[in-house]
Amino acid sequence: xxxxxxxxxxxxxxxxxxxxxxxxxxxxxxxxxxxxxxxxxxxxxxxxxxxxxxxxxxxxxxxxxxxxxxxxxxxxxxxxxxxxxxxxxxxxxxxxxxxxxxxxxxxxxxxxxxxxxxxxxxxxxxxxxxxxxxxxxxxxxxxxxxxxxxxxxxxxxxxxxxxxxxxxxxxxxxxxxxxxxxxxxxxxxxxxxxxxxxxxxxxxxxxxxxxxxxxxxxxxxxxxxxxxxxxxxxxxxxxxxxxxxxxxxxxxxxxxxxxxxxxxxxxxxxxxxxxxxxxxxxxxxxxxxxxxxxxxxxxxxxxxxxxxxxxxxxxxxxxxxxxxxxxxxxxxxxxxxxxxxxxxxxxxxxxxxxxxxxxxxxxxxxxxxxxxxxxxxxxxxxxxxxxxxxxxxx
Amino acid sequence: xxxxxxxxxxxxxxxxxxxxxxxxxxxxxxxxxxxxxxxxxxxxxxxxxxxxxxxxxxxxxxxxxxxxxxxxxxxxxxxxxxxxxxxxxxxxxxxxxxxxxxxxxxxxxxxxxxxxxxxxxxxxxxxxxxxxxxxxxxxxxxxxxxxxxxxxxxxxxxxxxxxxxxxxxxxxxxxxxxxxxxxxxxxxxxxxxxxxxxxxxxxxxxxxxxxxxxxxxxxxxxxxxxxxxxxxxxxxxxxxxxxxxxxxxxxxxxxxxxxxxxxxxxxxxxxxxxxxxxxxxxxxxxxxxxxxxxxxxxxxxxxxxxxxxxxxxxxxxxxxxxxxxxxxxxxxxxxx
Numbered sequence: 001x002x003x004x005x006x007x008x009x010x011x012x013x014x015x016x017x018x019x020x021x022x023x024x025x026x027x028x029x030x031x032x033x034x035x036x037x038x039x040x041x042x043x044x045x046x047x048x049x050x051x052x053x054x055x056x057x058x059x060x061x062x063x064x065x066x067x068x069x070x071x072x073x074x075x076x077x078x079x080x081x082x083x084x085x086x087x088x089x090x091x092x093x094x095x096x097x098x099x100x101x102x103x104x105x106x107x108x109x110x111x112x113x114x115x116x117x118x119x120x121x122x123x124x125x126x127x128x129x130x131x132x133x134x135x136x137x138x139x140x141x142x143x144x145x146x147x148x149x150x151x152x153x154x155x156x157x158x159x160x161x162x163x164x165x166x167x168x169x170x171x172x173x174x175x176x177x178x179x180x181x182x183x184x185x186x187x188x189x190x191x192x193x194x195x196x197x198x199x200x201x202x203x204x205x206x207x208x209x210x211x212x213x214x215x216x217x218x219x220x221x222x223x224x225x226x227x228x229x230x231x232x233x234x235x236x237x238x239x240x241x242x243x244x245x246x247x248x249x250x251x252x253x254x255x256x257x258x259x260x261x262x263x264x265x266x267x268x269x270x271x272x273x274x275x276x277x278x279x280x281x282x283x284x285x286x287x288x289x290x291x292x293x294x295x296x297x298x299x300x301x302x303x304x305x306x307x308x309x310x311x312x313x314x315x316x317x318x319x320x321x322x323x324x325x326x327x328x329x330x331x332x333x334x335x336x337x338x339x340x341x342x343x344x345x346x347x348x349x350x351x352x353x354x355x356x357x358x359x360x361x362x363x364x365x366x367x368x369x370x371x372x373x374x375x376x377x378x379x380x381x382x383x384x385x386x387x388x389x390x391x392x393x394x
Numbered sequence: 395x396x397x398x399x400x401x402x403x404x405x406x407x408x409x410x411x412x413x414x415x416x417x418x419x420x421x422x423x424x425x426x427x428x429x430x431x432x433x434x435x436x437x438x439x440x441x442x443x444x445x446x447x448x449x450x451x452x453x454x455x456x457x458x459x460x461x462x463x464x465x466x467x468x469x470x471x472x473x474x475x476x477x478x479x480x481x482x483x484x485x486x487x488x489x490x491x492x493x494x495x496x497x498x499x500x501x502x503x504x505x506x507x508x509x510x511x512x513x514x515x516x517x518x519x520x521x522x523x524x525x526x527x528x529x530x531x532x533x534x535x536x537x538x539x540x541x542x543x544x545x546x547x548x549x550x551x552x553x554x555x556x557x558x559x560x561x562x563x564x565x566x567x568x569x570x571x572x573x574x575x576x577x578x579x580x581x582x583x584x585x586x587x588x589x590x591x592x593x594x595x596x597x598x599x600x601x602x603x604x605x606x607x608x609x610x611x612x613x614x615x616x617x618x619x620x621x622x623x624x625x626x627x628x629x630x631x632x633x634x635x636x637x638x639x640x641x642x643x644x645x646x647x648x649x650x651x652x653x654x655x656x657x658x659x660x661x662x663x664x665x666x667x668x669x670x671x672x673x674x675x676x677x678x679x680x681x682x683x684x685x686x687x688x689x690x691x692x693x694x695x696x697x698x699x700x701x702x703x704x705x706x707x708x709x710x711x712x713x714x715x716x717x718x719x720x721x722x723x724x725x726x727x728x729x730x
Contacts, residue, residue, distance in 0.1 A: 001466050001486065003511040072511045117700070117719075120649070121626075166626055167562060167585025167610040170650065171515060177410040177719060178433050178466065184720075197698065201720065204670050204698045206648075213609070214628045215645040217669075222642050225684055235690035238671060241648050 001175040002168065003072035007157070008129055009081070009176060010069055012115070012261065014060050015132025016108040017085065018053065018139060021094070023265040024324050025049040048093070048322060053139050054146055055092030061149045070156060075179055093322055099337035100326040106185045107326075113180040114190065114202055115260040120211035122169035124258055125176075126161050127248045131261030133157070154252055162250050189269060206239035216241045395692045396674070396727040399713070402439055403723050405450055406432035408702055410719040411468060412519070412564060412612045413653050415703025417715060418472035418479060418494055426707060427494065428724055429470040429481065430717050436470045436483055438496045439724070451496045455485040466517075473523035477545035482529060484518035489531050489539070491550065501550040503541070505533065517562075524568035524580045525594040528553075532563020538582050540598060556598055561585040565614045568594075570658045576619045576681075577601065578635040583611040587625060591635045604638045613654040615663075618679045620686065622663060624651030630665055632677075632686055641686040647671060653704045657711025662691070664714055666704035670696050672716055672727075694727060 026049065059065075076084075082105055089096055089104065096104065115128045133154050140146040164172075184200025195203050210216055217237035222230045248257035327333040408414050408430045418427040424443040429436050436453040455467045465486035472494060473480045479494035491501040507516050518539075520532030529541045536559035542551050561584040569579040578601050580592040587606025593599040604621065613624040620641065621633040628647035633640055649668035656663050656677070663675040674692040679685070699718035707713040713728045 001468075001517065002515050003513060072513045074511060122650075165561070165585060166608070167564070170610060170626065171562075174410050181409060181433065181720060182407055201698050204700065206670060206695060210628075210648045214648060217628060217645050217648055217671075219645045220642065220688055220690065221644070222686065222688070223640055225639050227640070233689070236693070237648070238693040238695055239648065239669070 001074075001178070002171040003074065004160070004164070004168070005075055005172050005175045005179075006073055007066075007069050007160070008125060008172065009075065009112075009179065010084075011153075011157070012112045012129055012132050013081075013085065013108045014088065015129075015136060015261065016111045017089065017104060018056065018136060019263045019265050020104055020107055020326070021056070021089070021324070022049070022053060022139065022263075024326060025052060025094075028324065050142075052092040052094045052322075054143055056088060057136060057140050057150065058146050059088055059091035061146070061153050063149070063152075066153055066156070070160065075175060078179070095323045096326070097323070097333065097337070099333045099340070100324065102340060103326040103336065107187060109180065109183060110185050110187050110190070111264075112176075113183060114195065116173060116176045116180065117202055118204075119173075119258065119260055120209075121166070121213070122173040123164075123166060124211070124248070124260070125169060125173055126157075126250060127256040127258050128261035129157065129161075130248075130250075131256050131258070134256070135263055151252075158250070158252065189264060207241060209242050209245050212244045212247050214244060216243060395730060396694065396714070397730050399726040399728050400445065401723040401725050402428065402441060402448065402715075404430055404432075404437045404439065404717075405452060405722075406430075406435055406437050407720050407722045408717045409433055410652075410700060410702050413469060413471070413703060415653070415705050415715060415717050415724070416471045416481075417705045417707055418474065418481075419708060420479075420494075427472065427481075428715065429472070430703065430724065431467045431470050434466050434485075436467060436481075436496075438481075440495070453481075453483065453490075453492065453496050455483060455487065455490070468517050468519040469521055471521040473521065473529050475523050475529075475543060476526055478543070480523075480529065480543070482521045482531065484521060484531055486515070486517045489518050491529070491541075500548040501541075503531075503539070503552065520563040520566040520582065522566040522568050522580070528594055530556075530566050530580065530582070532559075532566055532582060532584075534562040536560050536563060536584060538563060538566065553596075554598055556582070556590075556592070556600075558582075558590045558600055558603065559584045559588060561588065564610060564612050567614045567616045569616045569619075570656060571618045572658065573618065576635075578616070578619065581614055581616045581621050581635065583614040583623065585610050587611040587623075589614065589621060589623065589633075591621065591638075602636050602638050604633055610650075612651055615654050615656045617656045617658060617661075617677070619681050620677075620679050622654055622656060622677075624654045624665055624667075626650045628667060628669070630654070630663075630675075632688065634684070641684075642688050644675075644688065646673060649700075652700075652702045655705045655714070657706045657709055659709045660711045662706065662711030663688075664704050664706060664711070666701040666716060668700040670699050670701060670718075672696065672701060672704050672714075674711075674714075696721075696725060 085105060086101060119125050119128055137150055186200050190196035218234055220233040224230050245257050249255055325333050327336060409432055411431055414431050416429045426441050428439045434455050438451040440449045455465050467483055467485045470483045473482050481492040481494050481496055483490040488502060488504040490499055492499050505516055505518060515534055517534045518531050523529050527543050529543055531539045538556040539552055540554040542553040564583050564585055566582050569576050577593060578591045579594055581589055583589045587609050589604040590600060591602040593601055610626040611623045615622040619635050621635050623631050628649055628651060630644040630646045631640060632642040646665050647667035647669050651665055651667045653666045661677040663677050666672045672694040676689045676691050678687040696716060696718055699721055701716060701718045703717045705715055707715055713726060716725045
């Protein structure tokens with residue numbers, strides 16, 4: 001459907017990922033002696049948190065990567081997108097195991113599904129994205145080089161999306177809703193706030209402000225042929241609506257009015273999930289996913305191109321690599337991995353980048369451009385080989 | 395006024411697409427067919443009137459010649475012509491026409507799709523039969539394709555392309571009162587809320603253009619010479635088709651309207667929206683005196699569901715069916 005959907009999907013999911021990681025990194029930021037008693041996870045220091053956030057944001061807003069992302073294209077499959085976020089989450093010294101990564105991805109996707117479903121007008125998806133972008137800018141406010149990278153993307157988003165019509169935004173929204181269709185994972189923060197039901201469906205209020213441009217339902221007006229109003233009738237709308245709020249800002253700065261897309265986590269509201277999709281719909285979910293996709297090869301080539309722009313650090317040696325746990329304890333994490341329903345597991349896709357001539361050439365090209373601004377920690381000459389090897393090892 | 399009946403289970407959930415429910419009554423066999431689109435699949439259910447038998451069928455949007463492409467479906471709609479009934483499926487790749495039971499594909503029309511995706515998505519959306527032998531299908535470019543349908547067989551031809559719209563077509567409707575006196579018998583609507591009113595024939599004649607207010611008209615009906623239009627603002631507007639005079643304006647819903655339907659014999663109007671409400675209205679139109687009346691009759695709230703399809707199951711509006719995003723069932727309501 002809409003070929004303009006992928007940038008919004010990526011930025012909003014990325015924004016949610018950063019919220020969650022920031023909250024977990026802060027929660028694990030506890031004195032080392034205390035940490036030893038409750039967990040084997042080594043304590044984080046504030047500097048590490050900043051480094052991880054900066055590394056991931058730098059990778060997310062890599063120029064070459066975004067260039068590929070902003071090209072008109074169809075959405076990737078769920079698996080392909082999950083692979084992109086796996087790489088992104090590991091763009092720094094932080095490591096997540098399978099269970100934590102699954103949980104992270106579930107939280108991100110359900111949060112953005114909620115925002116897409118609830119946004120009052122299709123166009124408000126852009127305000128949701130701006131809330132994420134504003135928060136990302138705040139994460140890197142002390143690092144001017146990354147900030148300018150983020151600002152550039154901000155500008156690009158404004159240029160690309162603000163001219164779109166209501167109908168085009170609705171098509172983007174419908175495309176996103178197809179992407180999130182049949183995902184009903186229960187998220188504790190939503191359940192506690194009573195915005196999600198125990199069956200995983202989100203609560204749709206029939207009260208509160210109507211969207212901007214919409215009148216409160218309840219009035220019928222009849223006109224004469226000359227345009228005079230002849231009669232006015234009221235009817236019971238069955239809800240309890242109020243008038244629209246003022247318009248949010250579609251500029252680089254300003255109040256977005258909507259709270260959708262802002263950070264809902266804090267140290268006192270930690271990240272938790274209940275890992276139970278309603279069994280019926282999870283089964284359906286798999287059925288759709290496992291249908292053979294004849295476009296898979298084309299998609300993987302695109303993905304390989306995209307990933308060419310994703311700078312990934314080699315896993316650090318044991319003393320520099322930090323592990324982050326999305327669960328309260330290590331035991332809980334292990335249990336989650338074992339007990340996770342099969343149909344909710346994301347398979348790993350394999351990209352044979354070195355075997356595909358075209359993708360290979362493209363990748364080499366991208367990586368050629370890459371070495372100039374290359375990561376100082378790995379030598380420029382071995383960089384290309386590493387990336388290709390990484391692709392094969394996915 | 396209406397009460398809930400037993401739901402019909404679907405094999406897949408409904409996608410959030412305009413007018414995502416189509417109903418066809420096969421009176422001689424005492425059957426009703428329903429179709430609902432799920433991503434790249436059309437879910438079809440045939441139900442017997444006694445409610446005892448259900449049979450399911452799934453149609454994939456596949457290009458017949460190229461086995462390698464599936465694409466997302468935008469709409470599936472039954473088209474009832476005097477001589478035959480067809481099921482028309484519109485997608486990103488083209489238009490498929492099936493026998494009404496979904497058993498045989500009789501025609502395929504491919505859309506011109508660019509090799510690499512462009513900023514403007516390509517798809518077909520908006521389906522309606524008109525007159526004795528035409529089926530019209532809208533395209534994202536704003537064009538309306540007119541197909542000439544023989545009374546049997548697969549010799550379907552593209553007879554005309556109507557190029558009056560500049561934005562993507564959202565919905566198409568033909569006059570459903572059965573009256574031969576109405577000059578206009580087709581209305582086409584687009585993403586900008588613009589509507590064109592046509593008279594069908596060997597060459598389709600543009601009778602009137604009703605300008606939009608820059609908000610999508612997502613669903614449209616034509617009844618007794620009056621255009622009934624549902625919009626993204628939640629409004630319903632009633633225009634006289636040939637003059638474009640606005641007769642009535644209703645602040646009907648709190649979110650985007652996704653579906654309108656009219657029961658032509660009784661004048662009951664059904665509206666359904668993302669706000670989880672289905673509303674039933676009563677219309678009385680006397681073309682001779684230019685008089686239009688609209689009264690609100692009934693609300694149904696499908697809790698926590700963004701409704702994407704709502705249709706009467708018969709010409710009197712005795713029963714109606716509803717489905718919504720992420721919902722794997724068709725909910726039925728019957729007059730008490």
